[in-house]
Amino acid sequence: MVAAAPQERYLTIVRSFAAPRRRPVTVERAALALERLVARHESLRTRLTGPRDAPLQQVSAVVRPLYEVVTEPVEEVCERLAAEPFAYWDEWPLRVAFVVDGGYVRHIVLILCHLAADGHAAELLVKDFRLLLLRDTLPPPDGATPRELAAWQHSDAGRRVSEEAIAWWLEEYARMDPVPPYAHTPEEPRFLEATLRSPGLAAATRAVAARNRVSSSTVLLAAAMRLAGGLTGQRHCGMRVIVNNRFAAGRRDAVATISQEALVVLDLDAPSFDALVRQAWGRAMRAYRQAQYDPYAMEAAVTGAGPGIRSFGCFNDQRLAQEDGAAGASTEPAARRNGAPGEKIEMAAARTDGTGEGKTEVAWTDAMDRNICDFRLHVGGEPGGMEVSCYADTALLPPSGIERYLLDLEGLILEAARA
Amino acid sequence: MLMDGELHERLADMIAKAADGAVDPAEVLAGQARLSDLGVTSLAYLRLIDAVDAEFGVELDPAAVDSLDSLVDYIRLHG
Numbered sequence: 001m002v003a004a005a006p007q008e009r010y011l012t013i014v015r016s017f018a019a020p021r022r023r024p025v026t027v028e029r030a031a032l033a034l035e036r037l038v039a040r041h042e043s044l045r046t047r048l049t050g051p052r053d054a055p056l057q058q059v060s061a062v063v064r065p066l067y068e069v070v071t072e073p074v075e076e077v078c079e080r081l082a083a084e085p086f087a088y089w090d091e092w093p094l095r096v097a098f099v100v101d102g103g104y105v106r107h108i109v110l111i112l113c114h115l116a117a118d119g120h121a122a123e124l125l126v127k128d129f130r131l132l133l134l135r136d137t138l139p140p141p142d143g144a145t146p147r148e149l150a151a152w153q154h155s156d157a158g159r160r161v162s163e164e165a166i167a168w169w170l171e172e173y174a175r176m177d178p179v180p181p182y183a184h185t186p187e188e189p190r191f192l193e194a195t196l197r198s199p200g201l202a203a204a205t206r207a208v209a210a211r212n213r214v215s216s217s218t219v220l221l222a223a224a225m226r227l228a229g230g231l232t233g234q235r236h237c238g239m240r241v242i243v244n245n246r247f248a249a250g251r252r253d254a255v256a257t258i259s260q261e262a263l264v265v266l267d268l269d270a271p272s273f274d275a276l277v278r279q280a281w282g283r284a285m286r287a288y289r290q291a292q293y294d295p296y297a298m299e300a301a302v303t304g305a306g307p308g309i310r311s312f313g314c315f316n317d318q319r320l321a322q323e324d325g326a327a328g329a330s331t332e333p334a335a336r337r338n339g340a341p342g343e344k345i346e347m348a349a350a351r352t353d354g355t356g357e358g359k360t361e362v363a364w365t366d367a368m369d370r371n372i373c374d375f376r377l378h379v380g381g382e383p384g385g386m387e388v389s390c391y392a393d394t395a396l397l398p399p400s401g402i403e404r405y406l407l408d409l410e411g412l413i414l415e416a417a418r419a
Numbered sequence: 420m421l422m423d424g425e426l427h428e429r430l431a432d433m434i435a436k437a438a439d440g441a442v443d444p445a446e447v448l449a450g451q452a453r454l455s456d457l458g459v460t461s462l463a464y465l466r467l468i469d470a471v472d473a474e475f476g477v478e479l480d481p482a483a484v485d486s487l488d489s490l491v492d493y494i495r496l497h498g
Contacts, residue, residue: 213453213455213456213485214455214461215460215461217461218461247462247465247466247468247469248466248469248473249469249470249473281461281481281482282480282481282482284461285461285464285465285468285481285482286480286481288461288465289465289468289469289478
């Protein structure tokens with residue numbers, strides 16, 4: 001995150017929720033609940049300390065959390081509070097607003113620094129906050145605290161897990177074909193995000209998933225990788241997938257950022273898309289088990305794997321709800337769907353999806369000068385109205401290519417569902 | 420090592436726990452249904468792999484295991 005500065009606001013996690021109605025919440029009660037929430041979760045009392053190039057995390061025993069009491073519309077509060085990146089060394093990783101009406105708190109807005117929470121942790125915090133608005137106490141949190149997790153990472157067992165993951169990644173790197181160098185003149189701003197909203201994609205993805213007995217995430221990943229291979233000319237293509245790393249006992253309710261990237265490498269020379277989907281499921285399940293590692297050691301290990309030998313982009317399925325009963329392992333925060341303040345959101349393309357359910361739309365949703373990733377896909381949206389965002393370095397993929405990629409992704413899955 | 424019946428029951432419980440109770444152990448024990456058809460998600464598979472690794476020291480190949488019987492066979496073979 002520090003490396004992504006100064007334009008890393010896209011990493012900030014935004015959550016808002018309605019206050020309980022059956023027991024009207026005063027500002028005092030909400031403030032007390034907030035204080036208890038921060039006391040309960042040490043990641044909310046953690047800041048960076050030390051030099052910028054070798055920071056450490058420091059937990060404080062006691063923190064008096066700050067909050068705003070506002071009457072603005074919830075969306076405006078979210079936008080305003082999330083506009084600036086967190087000051088990791090100086091600011092606590094949580095900004096809070098109580099939206100009041102008629103003397104009571106009606107909504108709570110939480111803006112979380114990604115250093116303190118990933119998407120799953122954000123959901124746990126919302127759940128705890130809601131309960132604390134209703135009750136005075138909660139049972140102690142289950143599982144390991146961030147400090148205990150950090151201690152485990154530095155233990156022999158933790159190091160062994162990291163070394164195994166790095167060795168596994170290196171084997172996967174050895175299977176990958178090279179990614180060709182960037183071929184396009186970058187735009188200004190250099191990084192663009194487009195978002196496809198499709199009325200038919202969710203159902204089509206579920207149909208292909210059910211047919212192949214895999215998760216809908218796997219179908220989307222297989223499609224994303226097949227199209228990526230079309231861009232790079234690779235037969236063996238690798239894509240990183242965000243994994244929440246909460247499978248092990250004692251990790252499920254961890255309030256911290258423990259999600260990391262897995263590496264999925266596919267042989268795209270599959271006899272059919274269904275065959276590729278089934279291959280992706282097995283490869284992804286193995287890959288998800290190798291997503292706990294020391295990121296510095298991993299970077300050092302994979303650097304120098306050979307000219308052009310690298311993964312192509314990152315896939316992040318942000319749908320926390322397992323609406324199809326088989327959602328993937330990857331859960332990350334919902335990205336902000338609006339452009340930067342003052343930016344005009346323009347429609348890039350629109351078409352009917354052929355299912356009679358409505359119109360597919362592609363809109364430009366973000367732009368920035370720098371980023372730590374050259375290609376990123378986010379899956380989100382409501383059930384039945386799936387959204388897929390493609391964020392790319394325009395030196396890698398020009399704006400027309402970003403639109404094309406998203407429409408081809410939808411087209412590939414809709415066609416597979418009809419087959 | 421557990422007897423076959425005990426192993427089936429233990430694994431059916433572990434599957435139900437991995438699936439957060441969305442799958443009934445009795446349903447798993449009842450027949451030859453594929454775990455995915457019973458509603459075992461990829462997340463539940465990953466929890467199950469972890470739990471089996473911790474309890475039996477066997478790392479499951481997710482592609483090779485999609486029923487209780489195949490799970491029992493896999494653990495017998497690799498345990």
